[in-house]
Amino acid sequence: MRDTNQPQWQRGRLWSAVEADLDAGRARDTHWTSPMNFSASYFAGDDVAFVAREAFVKHIGDNVTHRHGLHPSVLRYEREVLDFVKRLLNAPPNGGGTVTTGGSESLFLAMKAAREWIREQKPHVTCPEVLLTHTTYPVFNKAAHALGLTVKQISTSVGYRADLEAVQQSITENTIMMVGGAPPFPYGLVDPLSELSALAREHGIWFHADACIGGFVLPFSEALGRQVPTFDFRLPAVQSMSIDFHKYGYALRGCSVLILRDEALGKYQTFRSGVWPAGDYASDNMAGSRNAGPVASAWAVMNYLGYEGYRDRMARVLASMDRLVAAINDIPGLYVHGMPEGVHFSFGSDELDMVAVGDGMMARGWMMNLQTEPESLLLMLSAQHDKDVIDKYAEELADVADGVRTGRIARSNNDEAYGIY
Numbered sequence: 118m119r120d121t122n123q124p125q126w127q128r129g130r131l132w133s134a135v136e137a138d139l140d141a142g143r144a145r146d147t148h149w150t151s152p153m154n155f156s157a158s159y160f161a162g163d164d165v166a167f168v169a170r171e172a173f174v175k176h177i178g179d180n181v182t183h184r185h186g187l188h189p190s191v192l193r194y195e196r197e198v199l200d201f202v203k204r205l206l207n208a209p210p211n212g213g214g215t216v217t218t219g220g221s222e223s224l225f226l227a228m229k230a231a232r233e234w235i236r237e238q239k240p241h242v243t244c245p246e247v248l249l250t251h252t253t254y255p256v257f258n259k260a261a262h263a264l265g266l267t268v269k270q271i272s273t274s275v276g277y278r279a280d281l282e283a284v285q286q287s288i289t290e291n292t293i294m295m296v297g298g299a300p301p302f303p304y305g306l307v308d309p310l311s312e313l314s315a316l317a318r319e320h321g322i323w324f325h326a327d328a329c330i331g332g333f334v335l336p337f338s339e340a341l342g343r344q345v346p347t348f349d350f351r352l353p354a355v356q357s358m359s360i361d362f363h364k365y366g367y368a369l370r371g372c373s374v375l376i377l378r379d380e381a382l383g384k385y386q387t388f389r390s391g392v393w394p395a396g397d398y399a400s401d402n403m404a405g406s407r408n409a410g411p412v413a414s415a416w417a418v419m420n421y422l423g424y425e426g427y428r429d430r431m432a433r434v435l436a437s438m439d440r441l442v443a444a445i446n447d448i449p450g451l452y453v454h455g456m457p458e459g460v461h462f463s464f465g466s467d468e469l470d471m472v473a474v475g476d477g478m479m480a481r482g483w484m485m486n487l488q489t490e491p492e493s494l495l496l497m498l499s500a501q502h503d504k505d506v507i508d509k510y511a512e513e514l515a516d517v518a519d520g521v522r523t524g525r526i527a528r529s530n531n532d533e534a535y536g537i538y
């Protein structure tokens with residue numbers, strides 16, 4: 118028998134010992150439901166988490182790849198969650214869709230479809246370019262890298278939203294795809310999607326509205342009567358949209374959806390091969406084998422909450438959002454970037470060192486993201502952030518801001534605490 122050369126794994130251990138080890142490790146982690154977690158939590162309450170977990174566990178041994186033969190129930194989940202999302206995003210009745218493992222896969226597939234589509238639409242384009250705004254999620258850069266597409270990256274925002282003039286000036290006859298955020302991760306402000314859509318239409322460019330975060334936020338915010346710019350398939354140039362069940366759709370991690378304006382566009386997304394001896398291979402996804410648990414959890418949460426349940430839970434998060442934005446704007450020296458439409462936002466300062474403010478808050482146990490341009494803190498709200506948590510956060514933030522102003526609190530230089538790796 119081959120020796121592992123690692124004595125601790127040469128022999129197995131009792132489950133009780135393994136479990137104790139797991140628990141000891143997790144005790145040092147930030148729990149996703151913690152009220153102090155203002156990073157990507159997407160907690161909707163214990164009842165929703167229970168439903169998501171139960172459904173996940175029932176399908177824990179099932180592989181989505183075998184849904185056509187072994188697990189027709191998973192086919193049904195996929196069909197129904199796609200139907201729900203298509204209505205949510207005002208997709209045309211002939212819209213198509215794919216359930217994916219996450220936002221990144223949805224974005225990748227959208228770009229692949231755009232690339233194949235343009236090969237047919239504009240065969241003279243031999244050096245295709247994708248036009249990315251300042252705040253576009255970097256997975257678009259990763260996908261372009263993998264798909265052999267050139268990126269034209271815009272490095273400015275205007276009022277924390279996409280720089281329309283820069284976009285307009287960067288469009289060339291080689292531009293095949295443009296992206297707008299509904300909303301993007303940085304700043305949390307919805308891009309001027311109507312204007313971007315008009316530009317895309319004028320130039321015959323594939324336009325993707327990235328609603329990975331906002332897809333389960335903006336429709337409900339709009340339904341609650343709040344000011345939300347048009348962000349979905351009502352914009353005529355939008356060819357594809359990504360929306361993540363595992364964010365504010367409250368499924369467990371591993372479930373997003375890509376919607377195409379017309380299911381006929383799906384042929385540009387699909388990969389087919391018949392070259393090996395085990396029959397035809399066809400896939401709309403990047404991932405191969407994948408757990409059916411995330412899809413089951415998405416379907417179960419969707420059925421448990423229904424449209425009204427999502428809307429009512431979102432109403433509470435939006436109320437917390439309003440309260441926190443107002444409280445931060447009241448703290449001397451701090452201000453929120455713009456007027457965010459969703460439930461995440463960033464705030465900065467013209468006078469205070471925001472890295473020190475972030476470090477001061479992290480030293481007290483609060484978890485957030487740091488942005489670099491400008492140095493600022495980014496918060497994502499979920500159900501655990503009720504009125505009491507918001508008030509406590511604002512009180513401590515006011516104290517930390519004062520500490521930074523008076524020199525009581527300084528940067529800790531722990532660079533690894535920030536960024537997405």
Ligand SMILES: Cc1ncc(COP(=O)(O)O)c(C=O)c1O
Pocket residue numbers: 219220221222224254256298300301302327329330361373
């Ligand atoms: C706007 C936006 N798009 C896409 C993604 C990628 O999603 P995922 O992490 O599920 O791959 C993210 C992730 O946070 C995001 O914020």
